[in-house]
Amino acid sequence: MNLPDWDNPAWSESLIRKIKQTAPRELRFMEVCGTHTVNMFRYGIREAIQPEVKFISGPGCPVCVTPTSEIDKAIWLSQQKDIIITTYGDMIRVPGSNGTSLRKAIAKGATVKIVYAATDSIDIAIKNPDKEVVFLAVGFETTSPATAILVKDVIQKGIKNLSILVMHKVIPPAMEALLKDEDIAIDGFLCPGHVSVIIGEKPYHFIPERYHKPAVIGGFKASEILYAIYRMVLQIAQGQPAVENAYRHVVRSEGNKNAQTLLREVFYIGDTEWRGLGRIPESGMLLKEEFSFLDVEKRFQIPELHSKDPPGCRCGDVLKGIIEPYQCPLFGKVCTPLEPVGPCMVSSEGSCAAYYKYGGKTI
Amino acid sequence: MCLGIPLKVVEISPPYAIGELSGVRQRIRIDMLPKVKLGEYVMVHSGFAIEKISEKEVNEMLSLFEEMSKY
Amino acid sequence: MITLDHGSGGKLSRELIEKILMPELSNPILSQLGDSAILDIASTKIAFTTDSHTVSPLFFPGGDIGKLSVTGTINDLAMVGATPLYLSLSLIMEEGFSEELLKEIVKSISSTAKENDVRIVTGDTKVVEKEKVDKIFINTAGIGIIPQSTDIGPHKIRHKDRIILSGSLGEHSITLMVLRNEMELPKGLKSDCASLYPLVRTLTSKIKDIHAMRDITRGGLGTVLNEFVADASFGIEIEESKIPIQPDVKAYCDILGFDPLYLANEGKLVLFAAPDVADEIVSIMRKHPLGKDAAVIGEVTESHPGIVAMKTSIGGKRIVDSLVGEQLPRIC
Numbered sequence: 001m002n003l004p005d006w007d008n009p010a011w012s013e014s015l016i017r018k019i020k021q022t023a024p025r026e027l028r029f030m031e032v033c034g035t036h037t038v039n040m041f042r043y044g045i046r047e048a049i050q051p052e053v054k055f056i057s058g059p060g061c062p063v064c065v066t067p068t069s070e071i072d073k074a075i076w077l078s079q080q081k082d083i084i085i086t087t088y089g090d091m092i093r094v095p096g097s098n099g100t101s102l103r104k105a106i107a108k109g110a111t112v113k114i115v116y117a118a119t120d121s122i123d124i125a126i127k128n129p130d131k132e133v134v135f136l137a138v139g140f141e142t143t144s145p146a147t148a149i150l151v152k153d154v155i156q157k158g159i160k161n162l163s164i165l166v167m168h169k170v171i172p173p174a175m176e177a178l179l180k181d182e183d184i185a186i187d188g189f190l191c192p193g194h195v196s197v198i199i200g201e202k203p204y205h206f207i208p209e210r211y212h213k214p215a216v217i218g219g220f221k222a223s224e225i226l227y228a229i230y231r232m233v234l235q236i237a238q239g240q241p242a243v244e245n246a247y248r249h250v251v252r253s254e255g256n257k258n259a260q261t262l263l264r265e266v267f268y269i270g271d272t273e274w275r276g277l278g279r280i281p282e283s284g285m286l287l288k289e290e291f292s293f294l295d296v297e298k299r300f301q302i303p304e305l306h307s308k309d310p311p312g313c314r315c316g317d318v319l320k321g322i323i324e325p326y327q328c329p330l331f332g333k334v335c336t337p338l339e340p341v342g343p344c345m346v347s348s349e350g351s352c353a354a355y356y357k358y359g360g361k362t363i
Numbered sequence: 364m365c366l367g368i369p370l371k372v373v374e375i376s377p378p379y380a381i382g383e384l385s386g387v388r389q390r391i392r393i394d395m396l397p398k399v400k401l402g403e404y405v406m407v408h409s410g411f412a413i414e415k416i417s418e419k420e421v422n423e424m425l426s427l428f429e430e431m432s433k434y
Numbered sequence: 435m436i437t438l439d440h441g442s443g444g445k446l447s448r449e450l451i452e453k454i455l456m457p458e459l460s461n462p463i464l465s466q467l468g469d470s471a472i473l474d475i476a477s478t479k480i481a482f483t484t485d486s487h488t489v490s491p492l493f494f495p496g497g498d499i500g501k502l503s504v505t506g507t508i509n510d511l512a513m514v515g516a517t518p519l520y521l522s523l524s525l526i527m528e529e530g531f532s533e534e535l536l537k538e539i540v541k542s543i544s545s546t547a548k549e550n551d552v553r554i555v556t557g558d559t560k561v562v563e564k565e566k567v568d569k570i571f572i573n574t575a576g577i578g579i580i581p582q583s584t585d586i587g588p589h590k591i592r593h594k595d596r597i598i599l600s601g602s603l604g605e606h607s608i609t610l611m612v613l614r615n616e617m618e619l620p621k622g623l624k625s626d627c628a629s630l631y632p633l634v635r636t637l638t639s640k641i642k643d644i645h646a647m648r649d650i651t652r653g654g655l656g657t658v659l660n661e662f663v664a665d666a667s668f669g670i671e672i673e674e675s676k677i678p679i680q681p682d683v684k685a686y687c688d689i690l691g692f693d694p695l696y697l698a699n700e701g702k703l704v705l706f707a708a709p710d711v712a713d714e715i716v717s718i719m720r721k722h723p724l725g726k727d728a729a730v731i732g733e734v735t736e737s738h739p740g741i742v743a744m745k746t747s748i749g750g751k752r753i754v755d756s757l758v759g760e761q762l763p764r765i766c
Contacts, residue, residue: 007747007748009675009747009748009749012748012749012750013748013749016749033766034766035766038691038766041752042693042746042752043746043747043748043750043752044744044745044746044748044749044750044751044752045748045750047750047751047752048748048749048750048751060766061766062765062766063766088763088764088765089762089763089764090762090764090765090766092762093439093759103437103438103439103759104435104437106437106438107435107436107437107438108435114762114763116615116689116690116763139765139766142765143765222747222748223748226748337445337758338445338446338449338758347766357753357755
């Protein structure tokens with residue numbers, strides 16, 4: 001087989017037309033995946049389907065939802081002699097308390113290596129036996145299996161100088177927290193494509209069953225995104241909200257069983273803190289007791305860092321879609337892509353950064 | 364949170380494989396897809412193959428989009 | 435505090451210039467911030483420019499730090515229509531740097547200079563303690579003569595001007611990114627490092643009315659176009675489908691989450707010209723090895739002054755902003 005070009009303009013144009021024709025009223029949908037946010041801006045989809053359909057960016061970008069306290073821990077660790085931080089590039093510019101960030105820590109001499117895959121951290125640990133490597137394990141269900149494999153590799157290879165700052169989260173509980181919040185008027189969810197590859201359709205069933213709203217799993221190319229949006233609009237027009245897999249060529253309805261087993265072996269689900277959304281029960285992935293020797297917080301005495309969110313930062317309300325980025329008092333003045341205050345401005349296409357670059361001006 | 368790319372599996376030596384796209388060859392992990400075969404396409408996220416791409420579903424999606432863009 | 439982002443060629447680099455350098459150093463010539471300064475000396479128009487090069491690895495498919503340090507400065511001179519004549523060469527090396535490597539680099543500098551008939555007429559070398567500099571840094575400055583009749587610069591840009599890109603984007607930065615991360619380099623992918631002077635000379639000898647040109651280095655096409663519209667009375671509209679990108683570069687952008695509009699190049703230029711000469715320019719360029727993929731990618735517009743907008747491949751529309759800081763491999 002050779003893969004089609006899912007960016008085929010003819011398909012996208014016909015899907016945009018169908019979305020506009022089928023929408024019974026102006027709809028407010030939320031996407032909960034940073035890659036959906038990025039691609040919808042880059043393709044110009046957000047603008048092409050207005051005013052019939054308006055999208056709000058939800059808490060789907062791992063950088064945006066990581067609490068300041070975790071960022072401060074990562075920065076503190078990076079400043080310790082003999083520690084090498086390995087991390088995905090997304091975390092480099094996230095602001096910690098009082099304007100610190102890994103980027104600024106690097107400029108002052110911290111050793112931070114950007115990895116493409118979590119397991120690259122092992123080669124770095126082997127090459128630097130006298131250093132302690134700390135991997136920043138951030139991300140949702142798509143990325144946590146890679147951390148689970150890293151844990152097993154470390155044990156199997158007997159690596160002694162590697163530990164992990166675990167910050168993994170699961171997305172469905174955050175979606176439910178948003179639905180419970182009355183002042184968030186969302187007509188439906190565009191569900192994250194690759195998280196769904198791992199977890200399948202079942203974890204979203206509460207959305208149509210308890211809240212009577214569509215939950216459609218979408219891919220990331222233009223026609224894949226537009227097809228998922230079209231199915232959401234169709235469900236509302238026919239009054240039949242359901243969980244629907246519009247990314248069938250990649251997502252199996254039961255998810256990836258091997259990945260799910262891996263996750264159950266290494267992590268347990270517990271409460272965790274979401275930036276802007278507060279503490280959400282059963283929404284964090286934590287290392288099981290038998291692997292706690294790999295938990296950096298057990299290996300290092302991390303002092304109390306008195307973390308605090310920057311005053312006036314309303315990333316939380318932006319993440320919930322309660323306010324638009326420009327309604328945040330810091331937006332565009334104190335908080336800009338050059339000097340980001342909140343994570344939604346830091347993440348390359350977090351809703352504030354994307355709005356500052358793509359949305360603020362009319363074209 | 365899930366920047367993915369479809370690659371064609373051209374070499375397998377568990378737990379690794381080589382995935383290829385437009386001349387780019389990339390070493391990937393296949394721990395999550397132990398039964399993957401040569402010539403199959405897989406969706407890769409930050410170095411890990413997370414699922415096999417179904418040819419049947421691709422063709423169904425293809426004809427659906429071709430049909431839709433006719434009228 | 436200065437960070438790597440200040441070196442990206444994007445907004446932070448611009449802010450460094452405008453907030454720290456310009457308040458102290460600004461004068462009518464410097465504040466143009468063009469590729470080259472244009473000087474009037476004894477009724478001769480002289481182009482003068484400088485560039486520093488730190489590249490890792492030092493040798494890469496398509497070029498090396500020596501060739502790059504010559505072509506980089508020649509290109510800046512060519513962008514204002516100058517004939518490059520003389521270069522200065524300054525080397526800063528780390529103690530322990532290998533002489534064989536240095537010989538190879540100097541050989542490459544001299545052969546590249548000869549090929550473009552420019553001469554290195556002055557220079558300097560310094561050695562610093564180990565690890566104070568990453569192996570070797572090279573600075574070159576260049577002087578060229580601009581024919582009296584030639585007047586190329588942003589001030590010439592007019593409404594409805596066509597925007598022409600000389601070729602595909604991103605090969606240089608993706609080649610180096612792949613080598614630095616010890617990934618496997620796809621067959622045929624190499625840096626586009628080249629002197630653009632032969633291409634420019636062919637064009638200026640045949641086309642009188644080229645309005646403006648700029649080589650697309652750090653910050654990429656998106657940043658360069660934003661520099662043209664920054665506090666200008668016009669905007670720019672480009673079309674994504676017209677912008678050539680090699681399949682292997684596109685694949686890497688998808689893998690790493692990069693936007694090709696912001697990738698650095700070392701042998702590509704963007705050119706503004708009147709609508710009636712645009713097609714002729716493209717056909718001339720396409721006959722030249724450095725312009726075989728040349729294409730009109732957009733035009734100057736009066737709507738949305740100061741903004742670069744792009745019609746996307748699926749017919750949507752988006753704003754193209756300047757790069758803020760270095761693009762990093764990301765998962766989201």
